[in-house]
Amino acid sequence: MQTRLASWARGTTQGEQAEAILRRCVHCGFCAATCPTYLELGDERDSPRGRIYLIKQVMEGASPSASTQQHLDRCLTCRNCETTCPSGVAYGELLDLGRQAVAERLARPWPQRLQRWLLRHAVTSPAFGPAVRLAQALRQALPPSWRAKVPARRPAGALPQVGHHARQVLLLDGCAQPGMMPSIDAATIRVLDALGIGASMAPGAACCGALSFHLDAQAAALEQMRANVDAWWPLLQAGGAEALVINASGCGAMIKEYARHLRDDPDYADKAAYVVERVRDLAELIAPQAAQLAPRLGQAPVAAFHPPCTLQHWQGLREVNEQLLRALGFVLQPFGDEHLCCGSAGAYALLQPDLSGRLRQRKLAAIEAAQPQVILSANVGCIGHLQAGTQTPVRHWIEVLDQRLSAGPARA
Numbered sequence: 001m002q003t004r005l006a007s008w009a010r011g012t013t014q015g016e017q018a019e020a021i022l023r024r025c026v027h028c029g030f031c032a033a034t035c036p037t038y039l040e041l042g043d044e045r046d047s048p049r050g051r052i053y054l055i056k057q058v059m060e061g062a063s064p065s066a067s068t069q070q071h072l073d074r075c076l077t078c079r080n081c082e083t084t085c086p087s088g089v090a091y092g093e094l095l096d097l098g099r100q101a102v103a104e105r106l107a108r109p110w111p112q113r114l115q116r117w118l119l120r121h122a123v124t125s126p127a128f129g130p131a132v133r134l135a136q137a138l139r140q141a142l143p144p145s146w147r148a149k150v151p152a153r154r155p156a157g158a159l160p161q162v163g164h165h166a167r168q169v170l171l172l173d174g175c176a177q178p179g180m181m182p183s184i185d186a187a188t189i190r191v192l193d194a195l196g197i198g199a200s201m202a203p204g205a206a207c208c209g210a211l212s213f214h215l216d217a218q219a220a221a222l223e224q225m226r227a228n229v230d231a232w233w234p235l236l237q238a239g240g241a242e243a244l245v246i247n248a249s250g251c252g253a254m255i256k257e258y259a260r261h262l263r264d265d266p267d268y269a270d271k272a273a274y275v276v277e278r279v280r281d282l283a284e285l286i287a288p289q290a291a292q293l294a295p296r297l298g299q300a301p302v303a304a305f306h307p308p309c310t311l312q313h314w315q316g317l318r319e320v321n322e323q324l325l326r327a328l329g330f331v332l333q334p335f336g337d338e339h340l341c342c343g344s345a346g347a348y349a350l351l352q353p354d355l356s357g358r359l360r361q362r363k364l365a366a367i368e369a370a371q372p373q374v375i376l377s378a379n380v381g382c383i384g385h386l387q388a389g390t391q392t393p394v395r396h397w398i399e400v401l402d403q404r405l406s407a408g409p410a411r412a
Contacts, residue, residue, distance in 0.1 A: 001022045001023055001024075001025040001026070001027065001052070001056065002023070003018075003019050003022045003023065003056060003059065003060060004060055005018075005019055005059055005060060006059065006060055006061030007061075008061075009059050009101075013264060014097055014100070014101065015059065017093070017097060018055065018059050018094060018097045018098070018101075019059070021089060021090050021091075021093060021094040021097075022052065022055075022056055022059070022094065024087050024088060024089045024090075025049070025052055025087065025089050026087050027049065028086065028087070029047075029049055030084050030085060030086060031047065031048035031049055031081035031084055031085055031089075031091070032044075032047040032048070032049060033084070034080045034081060034083070034084045034339060034340075035047050035048055035080065035081055036076060036078060036080070036340050036341045036343075036359055037074050037075065037076065037355065038050075039340075040355060040358055040359065040362075041074075041355075043071075045067075045071040046071055046074050046075075048075075048081035048089075048091050050071065051071060051072060051075060051095065051098070052089075052091070052094065054068050054071060054072065054098070055072075055094060055095070055097070055098030055101070058098060058101050058102060058105070059098075059101065063105065063106075064101075064102040064105055064106045065106070066106070068102060068106075069102050069106055069108070072095065072098060072099050072102060073351065073352070074352060074355065075095060076309070076341045076343070076345040076348055076359075077092060077095060077214065077309075077345060078309035078313055078340075078341040078345065079091065079092045079309060079313040079314055080309065080313050080339060080340065080341065082313060083312075083313045083339070092314070093260070096213075096218075099216075100218055103216045108216070113216075115351070116215040116216055116217075116347075116351075119211065119215060119347050119350065119351075120211055120212050120215050120217055120220070123175075123176050123207075123211055124175070124206065124207045124211065124212075128176070128179045129178060129179035129182075131179075132150070132151075132179045132180055133153070135150045136150055136151070136152070136153040137153075139152070139153075149384075149388060151180055151181060151383075151384050151387065152387075154181060154182075154183040154399075155183065156182040156183050156185070156186035157183070157186050157187075157190075159186060159189055159190070160189065160190060160193045162189065162192075162193050162197075162198030162199060162200065163198060163200075164198070165193070165196055165197055165198035166196070167196060167197045167198065167242060168197070168198045168199075168200070168240060168241045168242065169192070169197060169198070169199050169241050169242060169243045169244070169245045169280075169285065170199070170200065170201065170202050170205075170232060170235060170236075170241045170243070170244045170245065171185060171188065171189075171199050171200065171201055171245055171247070172201070172205065172208065172244075172246060172247075172248065172251055173201035173202070173205055173206070175206075175207045175208060175248070175251060176211075176380060176381075177247075177248050177251075177380040180380060180384060181380055181383065181384070181396070183399055184247060184248075184380065184396045184398060184399060185247070186402075187396070187398045187399045187401070187402035187403075188245075188247050188282060188398050190402050190405070190406075191286070191293075191398060191401055191402050191405060192245075192285075192286075194293070194296070194405055195286070195289050195292065195293065197285070199245065202231045202232055202235055202241075203231065204227065204230065204231035205227070205228050205231035205232060206224060206227060206228065207224055208224070208225075208228065208251040208254045208255050209221035209222070209224035209225045209228070209254060210250060210251065210253075210254040210346060211346060211347060212224060213254070213261075214346055214347065215347060221261075222261060222262065222265075225258050225261060225262060225268075225272070226262070226265075226268055228255075228258075228275075229258065229262075229268055229271050229272050229275055232244055232275050233271045233274060233275055236274065236275060236278050237274065242278070243278050243279070243280045243285065244275065244278055244279050244280070245280050245281075245282055245285050246279060246280070246281055246282065247282040247378070247396065247398060248378075248379050248380050248381075249281065249308045249310040249311035249314075249315065249317075249378045249379040250308065250310045250346060250379050250380075250381055252279065252281055252310065252311075252315060253310035253311075253314035253315055255275070255276070255279050256276055256279050256314075256315060257276075258272040258275060258276055259272045259273040259276045281311070281315065281317050281320070281321070281378075282378075282398060283317065283320050283321040283324045283378070284317070284320060286324060287320060287323070287324045287327075290324055290327040290328055291327070293328065293405070294327065294328055294329055295409060296405060296408070296409060297328060297329060297401070297404040297405055297407075297409065298403070298404040298405075298406075298407030298408055298409065299404070299407070300328070300329040300330045300331060300404060301330075301331075301372075301373040301374045301400065302331045302333060302371075302372055302373045302374075303325075303330050303331065303332055303333065303372050303373065303374050303375070303376045303400070304332065304333045304335055304367045304370050304372035304374075304375050304376065305321070305322055305325060305330075305332050305375075305376045305377070305397070306338075306342060306363070306367065306375055306376065306377045306382060306386065307321065307322070307338065307377075307378070308342075308344075308377060308378055308379035308381075308382045309341050309345070310379060311378050311379065312339070313339075321378060321397070325376070325397060328401060328404075329404075330376070330397075330400075333370035333371070333372050334370065335366045335367050335369060335370040336366040336369070337362065337363060337366045338366075340359070340362070340363065341359060341363075342359060342360055342363040342382050342385060342386055343355070343356035343357065343358070343359030343360045343363070343385060344356070344360075344379075344381040344382045344384070344385035344386075345381070346381055349381075349385050356385070357389075360385060360386065360388075360389045361389065363386070364386065364389050364390050367386075367390075367392075368390065368392065372392065373392075373393075374392065374393045374394075374395055374400060375390070375392055375393065375394040375395070376394075376395060376396070376397040376400060377394065377395075377396060377397070378396065378397060380396070383395065383396060
């Protein structure tokens, strides 16, 4: 795609990166066939190709409008289009650049700015966990629309002492998951303990930065990334931990891009790259020991595995996760539209509730046709979003694995 950058973009890192990506696009439109928002809305501007044109216009000097911003906002950043694209267009990176360029040239109405500020600060606040627990205690008294957004309480349970293990890994802390679903981290610690691996949080680490990055606060997100690198890098370099293990695929996807986001920072570029090389999805860590774990497990339920977009399209780890689950005895039921986003997408479900709800309804209709006993996933956002629309239990696969491990081997 030929481009003529505006004077403000020529010679800048932002402009050069955008131009390099734009030139790879050949207008083929394959991306539209796998874009959830285009499939729902049928508007070319709500397809990856259409959004690429909108970004191109801004980079060439056109003034962005509220309509431009709306169509970019509607993108789920699922990156299904990248999986489909035959030309290797880095659409996700281009969208980051385009949204930043629009935000710099078009102020949002104050209600939108306030909403995004509140979301960024509320979820990362120390008060978030207590607030969730209060909402859970009052859940039955809440209006149905609010109740659906409050996950039912799942106690974390007792935690083992893990400091004696020779193998040690780091887990994330400071994001939405410990506040909303502490049972996920607790289950992770127990399962890894059973494999002789100690898991703990690094002091000083906090939110991965994804929430701020996608809510018009990229500078704040970069500061969060630097703070996390400062917390993780010394422990990884000194051998205090062999890896940074992620059990929320959305966080894993963001952290694996730290090296890209900090590549122009002379103080953090090398450190970020070092950290990224040691990031492991939870399934990647457990997979080599599946044969050791499988004989110790109780009966497996019939399950449907919903692969989050950040797992399958951002990281390319869907097959790793599914192979591990099958090796651990899970019976996985196939269903339609497995490649499409469920509509969660971080804060998207709150910012675009109608479209998000439509995508969830489509996803659940496909899953429930397979009649699973439980829906498994690998991202806290997807789990909470899907559970709000179905009576079928939705769990992180590590929680169900922990339950099976506690139950012990199934008796014949």
